[in-house]
Amino acid sequence: MSQPTVVTVGADMFADSVAGQAVDVERVDWRPPMPGTEADLARVAIDPRRPDANRRAVEAMLGVTAHLVDVAPASEVLGLEKGQFLHAGPPIEWARTSGPLRGALMGGAALEGLVDDPEDAAALFESGSSVSLEPCHHRSAVGPMAGVVTPSMWMWVLEDRATGRRTYCSLNEGLGKVLRYGAYSPEVLTRLRWMGDVLGPLLQAAVRGTEEATDVTGILTQMLQMGDEAHNRNRAGTLMLLRDLSPAMVSSGSDAGFDSKDVADVLRFVGGNDHFFLNLAMPACKLALDAGRDVPGSTMVVAMARNGTDFGIQVSSTGDEWFTGPAQVAEGLFLGDYGPDDANADIGDSAITETAGIGGFAMATAPAIVRLVGGTVPDALATTRRMHEITLAENPRWSVPVLEFMGTPTGIDVTKVCRTAILPQINTGMAGKVAGVGQVGAGLVTPPAEIFPKALAALAAQVPA
Amino acid sequence: MTTPTKDHVELRSGAYADSVTLLQVSRAVQTTPGVVAAQVAMATGLNLEVLEGMGFDIHGSSPNDMVVALRLDADADVSAALAAVDAALTPTRPTGGDTTIAPPRTTGSALRRSAPDAIALVSVPGASATVEAMDALEAGRDVMVFSDNVPVAEEVALKRYAASRGGLVMGPDCGTAVVDGVGLGFANTVRPGRIGIVAASGTGCQQLLALLHHAGETAEGVGVRHALGVGGRDLSSAVGGLATREALRRLDADPDVDLVVVVSKPPAPEVAEALTKETGALGTPVELGLLGRGQRDLTAVAEAVLERLGHTPPEWPVHGADNTGPATGPLLRGLFVGGTLCDESMLMASAALGPVRSNIPLSDDLALGDDLLVDDHTMVDFGDDALTQGRAHPMIDPTLRNEQLARAAADPATGVILLDLVLGHGAEPDPATLLAPAIAAARKDRQVPVVVSLVGTDLDPQGLDAQRAALVAAGAEVHLSNASATRRAIQLIEGAAR
Numbered sequence: 001m002s003q004p005t006v007v008t009v010g011a012d013m014f015a016d017s018v019a020g021q022a023v024d025v026e027r028v029d030w031r032p033p034m035p036g037t038e039a040d041l042a043r044v045a046i047d048p049r050r051p052d053a054n055r056r057a058v059e060a061m062l063g064v065t066a067h068l069v070d071v072a073p074a075s076e077v078l079g080l081e082k083g084q085f086l087h088a089g090p091p092i093e094w095a096r097t098s099g100p101l102r103g104a105l106m107g108g109a110a111l112e113g114l115v116d117d118p119e120d121a122a123a124l125f126e127s128g129s130s131v132s133l134e135p136c137h138h139r140s141a142v143g144p145m146a147g148v149v150t151p152s153m154w155m156w157v158l159e160d161r162a163t164g165r166r167t168y169c170s171l172n173e174g175l176g177k178v179l180r181y182g183a184y185s186p187e188v189l190t191r192l193r194w195m196g197d198v199l200g201p202l203l204q205a206a207v208r209g210t211e212e213a214t215d216v217t218g219i220l221t222q223m224l225q226m227g228d229e230a231h232n233r234n235r236a237g238t239l240m241l242l243r244d245l246s247p248a249m250v251s252s253g254s255d256a257g258f259d260s261k262d263v264a265d266v267l268r269f270v271g272g273n274d275h276f277f278l279n280l281a282m283p284a285c286k287l288a289l290d291a292g293r294d295v296p297g298s299t300m301v302v303a304m305a306r307n308g309t310d311f312g313i314q315v316s317s318t319g320d321e322w323f324t325g326p327a328q329v330a331e332g333l334f335l336g337d338y339g340p341d342d343a344n345a346d347i348g349d350s351a352i353t354e355t356a357g358i359g360g361f362a363m364a365t366a367p368a369i370v371r372l373v374g375g376t377v378p379d380a381l382a383t384t385r386r387m388h389e390i391t392l393a394e395n396p397r398w399s400v401p402v403l404e405f406m407g408t409p410t411g412i413d414v415t416k417v418c419r420t421a422i423l424p425q426i427n428t429g430m431a432g433k434v435a436g437v438g439q440v441g442a443g444l445v446t447p448p449a450e451i452f453p454k455a456l457a458a459l460a461a462q463v464p465a
Numbered sequence: 466m467t468t469p470t471k472d473h474v475e476l477r478s479g480a481y482a483d484s485v486t487l488l489q490v491s492r493a494v495q496t497t498p499g500v501v502a503a504q505v506a507m508a509t510g511l512n513l514e515v516l517e518g519m520g521f522d523i524h525g526s527s528p529n530d531m532v533v534a535l536r537l538d539a540d541a542d543v544s545a546a547l548a549a550v551d552a553a554l555t556p557t558r559p560t561g562g563d564t565t566i567a568p569p570r571t572t573g574s575a576l577r578r579s580a581p582d583a584i585a586l587v588s589v590p591g592a593s594a595t596v597e598a599m600d601a602l603e604a605g606r607d608v609m610v611f612s613d614n615v616p617v618a619e620e621v622a623l624k625r626y627a628a629s630r631g632g633l634v635m636g637p638d639c640g641t642a643v644v645d646g647v648g649l650g651f652a653n654t655v656r657p658g659r660i661g662i663v664a665a666s667g668t669g670c671q672q673l674l675a676l677l678h679h680a681g682e683t684a685e686g687v688g689v690r691h692a693l694g695v696g697g698r699d700l701s702s703a704v705g706g707l708a709t710r711e712a713l714r715r716l717d718a719d720p721d722v723d724l725v726v727v728v729s730k731p732p733a734p735e736v737a738e739a740l741t742k743e744t745g746a747l748g749t750p751v752e753l754g755l756l757g758r759g760q761r762d763l764t765a766v767a768e769a770v771l772e773r774l775g776h777t778p779p780e781w782p783v784h785g786a787d788n789t790g791p792a793t794g795p796l797l798r799g800l801f802v803g804g805t806l807c808d809e810s811m812l813m814a815s816a817a818l819g820p821v822r823s824n825i826p827l828s829d830d831l832a833l834g835d836d837l838l839v840d841d842h843t844m845v846d847f848g849d850d851a852l853t854q855g856r857a858h859p860m861i862d863p864t865l866r867n868e869q870l871a872r873a874a875a876d877p878a879t880g881v882i883l884l885d886l887v888l889g890h891g892a893e894p895d896p897a898t899l900l901a902p903a904i905a906a907a908r909k910d911r912q913v914p915v916v917v918s919l920v921g922t923d924l925d926p927q928g929l930d931a932q933r934a935a936l937v938a939a940g941a942e943v944h945l946s947n948a949s950a951t952r953r954a955i956q957l958i959e960g961a962a963r
Contacts, residue, residue, distance in 0.1 A: 004582055004583060004584045004644055004645070004647060005579050005580040005582065005583040005584075006583065006584055006585075006586055006647070006649070007572060007575040007576055007579055007583050007584070007585045007586070007601070007606075008585075008586045008588070009571075009572045009575070009585065009586070009587050009588070009589055009597050010586075010587055010588030010589040010597075010611070010612065011588040011611075013861075013891060014586055014588055014611065014649070014650060014891055015586075017648070017890040017891050018586070018647065018648075018649065018890075020890070020926075021647055021648065021890070023647050024579070024580065026569065026575045026578060026579040026583070027568060027575075028568070028569050028570065028571065028572055028574070028575045028597075029567070029568040029569065029570055030570070030571075030589055030593075030597070031570070032590075032593070033593060033596075038592040038593055039592070041593070041596045042592065042593075042595045042596055042616075042619055045595050045596040045599040046595060046599065046619055046622035046623065046626070048622075048625075048626065051603050175511055176511045176514065176515075177514075333488035333489060333491075333492055334488075334492075335488075335515050336504060336515040336516070336518060336519050337502045337504075337519055368483060371486065371489055382566075382567060385566060385567065386567065388574065389569070389570045389571065389574050415596070416571060416573075419570075419571055419593075419596060420570040420571060422570065441488075
């Protein structure tokens with residue numbers, strides 16, 4: 001034992017008295033935990049399984065590399081049948097769905113030919129006959145915003161080659177009036193049909209014709225050093241994807257029966273949509289997080305997802321149970337003359353990026369994003385640093401140059417959220433409240449605080465006596 | 466009725482700002498007086514759609530143009546609105562942007578930021594102490610838990626986890642530690658030396674530190690290297706000496722420690738027995754100072770340590786003996802801030818005078834009710850968990866004890882009042898100025914003998930001499946040894962009985 005440095009938590013006078021002895025002191029800015037959580041926190045803290053369980057969950061998650069292995073219709077890769085609809089967030093029944101989810105489901109029903117006019121679909125969903133709703137997460141998939149997936153939609157297929165596990169996500173439609181924001185006008189459906197007829201098959205030909213499967217995790221590593229945080233900003237990632245897929249798109253496209261105009265259309269569509277890569281970032285994050293699931297005693301959050309009504313989280317040790325609370329409305333900037341009253345509550349599976357330590361958690365690497373709420377660059381740096389207070393590890397692959405290449409804050413710990421009352425920071429788009437409107441803005445949001453004490457209580461109940 | 470408006474649209478070719486900035490600019494301009502709606506955007510397809518949706522008419526733009534579209538009250542001044550656009554477009558460079566790094570919010574976070582050998586000192590409310598302490602143990606660090614009111618099951622879990630990884634939990638309810646000369650919690654500043662202390666008692670440890678320091682003035686080479694607290698319950702049956710064992714292992718392995726002293730409140734007999742056996746097997750000699758009926762007091766333990774190191778124990782200092790007259794009644798009233806000092810005095814007084822009632826009784830039948838004052842000898846520990854819930858430790862806030870001192874003095878049955886006062890880091894900067902007036906007031910009507918054990922060293926921040934002088938001036942008789950003070954009080958009561 002040699003003269004120590006002392007970390008003090010609690011009474012300041014003890015810190016003062018240690019400092020008075022010319023010893024280095026680091027003071028914890030301790031505050032009481034979320035109300036009513038003390039007993040559960042103590043119980044979970046002394047769970048003998050916890051430290052090792054969290055280590056294993058984090059290691060499993062960080063060990064995953066996501067490769068892009070295929071593009072195919074949901075009917076093929078998810079076994080989705082006519083009348084089956086996937087959606088973002090925790091489970092929900094039609095009666096409780098919000099405007100944008102309704103709009104997307106109605107558009108999806110028209111796309112599948114269940115109705116001719118999307119407006120007629122409401123009655124169909126109300127009756128519940130021959131239609132069913134299920135979260136994307138229950139099928140190893142994720143969907144941005146409304147996240148509606150129907151059998152004919154083409155999906156990215158990502159694989160962890162070490163285990164053969166796969167995750168899936170639909171193709172990104174662009175911004176503005178799009179299905180995932182709840183728009184279902186004819187132009188929306190026309191675009192979706194083109195995506196099914198041309199974009200999907202051509203991407204499939206390109207992916208299958210690319211010798212070396214694209215390393216999506218690797219692109220994420222690079223784009224985080226190029227100003228993207230991979231949730232609200234995906235520019236560099238999208239361009240790198242184009243770089244990887246273009247040669248095979250050109251060389252294999254004609255074999256698949258597409259002419260140069262189709263190829264040009266696809267290149268233009270992808271290149272013109274800064275968010276195109278988001279739909280690869282999300283399933284890559286899910287693939288990693290799924291590896292951290294079902295570790296008994298682990299308090300790591302493995303999914304955060306919103307359906308426009310509820311915000312839900314899943315935790316490693318508590319299996320498929322959702323802990324839910326009311327989704328919040330984001331704070332941010334609005335398109336045109338839309339305002340806060342036009343915005344729907346938070347929606348989408350895209351918070352999987354924050355769950356994996358990017359998006360809002362990597363704000364420091366994409367300072368432009370913080371201005372969505374009128375913040376400053378120091379705010380962005382502070383946000384990433386703050387997220388380290390509620391996470392278990394740093395991601396050694398995903399580093400932030402401006403923070404001396406500190407790894408992104410990874411593995412949200414339910415106990416740390418309850419202890420600090422610091423909520424995960426999520427970057428998000430905002431959908432219009434009314435079905436059919438589409439995007440109205442973008443901004444920052446947090447989960448409802450109460451879901452973390454709920455999850456904590458379930459974790460405490462599991463602790464062996 | 467709608468107010469008439471006018472539109473102003475201009476294209477600025479070659480101007481560029483990113484979409485986020487432009488959303489902000491638009492929002493800023495919208496707040497300008499006279500502006501009904503404003504959209505400043507790059508003329509991309511999507512943005513043109515939005516502008517069209519707002520009812521603006523845009524012609525001949527290219528995607529590299531910036532569109533400034535304003536809708537104003539009919540009588541509003543366009544130039545004011547355009548000035549607002551320009552102002553909002555001018556990049557602001559916050560000069561004093563807050564770049565300081567926010568302090569850590571958990572012990573784990575703080576340990577990540579500090580030196581790899583850092584230790585943690587936890588003094589949050591008991592309900593949250595275990596959580597913070599676990600952070601330290603998980604990080605492979607030692608932790609001192611000053612907090613009290615921690616459930617014993619949590620203490621056991623913490624100490625078992627620590628034992629599995631060679632970590633040391635000092636506490637909970639550990640008042641005192643000295644780690645390589647650094648005092649943590651309530652600790653006295655002492656001369657460094659080659660003695661190691663393991664203490665299941667904060668004030669017991671401080672008494673030992675004070676006595677050994679005093680002896681070291683004349684006995685060469687006597688000093689303390691480490692004093693590792695383990696918490697008052699460590700030698701209970703429930704905890705079974707988990708931390709004492711780890712502390713002993715460390716001190717035994719330290720080549721700079723020649724002798725180890727273990728001090729404890731009365732331990733569970735089977736734990737004491739096991740400990741006695743185990744310490745015999747260590748390479749370093751161990752002096753056991755476990756309080757209990759028929760066992761040595763702390764001063765006798767200090768004397769044994771000195772003798773073992775080849776020194777003759779000194780006379781322990783007493784000041785203000787002239788202040789003390791005969792006892793004014795049959796009963797002894799002990800009012801303590803130190804739990805172990807209270808224990809020690811109770812053990813001595815009950816052997817000499819008979820049953821002593823207390824809030825920390827030697828046996829359940831001697832428990833004291835809420836009233837704290839009964840028609841028996843009484844000794845109260847004001848540092849006990851039950852009396853500190855929702856208030857500061859009496860070493861910091863003496864109010865409760867001073868009130869009880871006045872009550873005891875007013876009771877005609879009170880023959881002698883026995884007090885302790887503990888100096889050192891963490892204690893009041895000048896505790897004697899708070900206690901001395903209470904002593905003087907207590908002796909105002911009736912010259913009740915007040916005997917004080919003043920535990921401290923001449924190196925303590927408060928200054929031992931000055932503190933002692935204030936107490937003597939107020940009419941107290943001041944001892945360095947609590948055993949000596951207690952013996953004096955017993956003698957006075959016995960004198961009254963004769």
